[in-house]
Amino acid sequence: MPDSLTIADAANWYRASVPLIAGASASRPDYAEPFPYAWSLKSRLRLAGALALYDQEAVDEFLRAFPLPTQHEMLLAAFAASAEGGDFHGAALATLLTVCESERKAFPGTVGECIGLELWDGKKYWVMTEDGWAAKP
Structure with a gap:
């Protein structure tokens, strides 16, 4: 619900929601590649968290604390880091579904x-x- 969460509550909700994307992606067999669907879900969760804030002046701070590179940037980074012939789509998906250290510490309470x-x-x-x-x- 818009204007209903503190920044700490929104951050906790977002961190708890990101791992659930894997299950939602797995339940959609009509998608040939899970990464674009998962990226879209994470983008929407991030936006929902930002819009749920009581203090709309904190939206930019929330979005900076939970950055989301473009699909293209994520796939390029995964390709560059993967071994030749490696599954870079899978690596990009794993990165997408991971809540990194800085995100875990953002807005602790x-x-x-x-x-x-x-x-x-x-x-x-x-x-x-x-x-x-x-x-x-």
């Missing part, structure tokens, strides 16, 4: 929740990690 943040609860120190709050050693 609510305001104040950032990796490395320390908190004293009166008994011990806690630190925010990628997996949530942990007792500081």
Whole structure:
């Protein structure tokens, strides 16, 4: 729904949705090549995440955090990286369906929740990690 998510919620939704593209692509046997269909789905998911933001001024920031190269750019990069005779379409699809490290760390949570943040609860120190709050050693 438009204007219904914080940037952290939209980022979490997008990260959770990207891996589901593989199943959607597999269920469409009428597509000879799954990469263009999967790219189209990822493009639409990215746009839906951006349009769902409460703060429409954050759309550019959201789109920059989750870049999507063109199909042509992705296929060229996969071709250049593949061994001669390798399956570069499959490599491009695998890259497309992967949430990279910078995307995993984008918009980690609510305001104040950032990796490395320390908190004293009166008994011990806690630190925010990628997996949530942990007792500081």
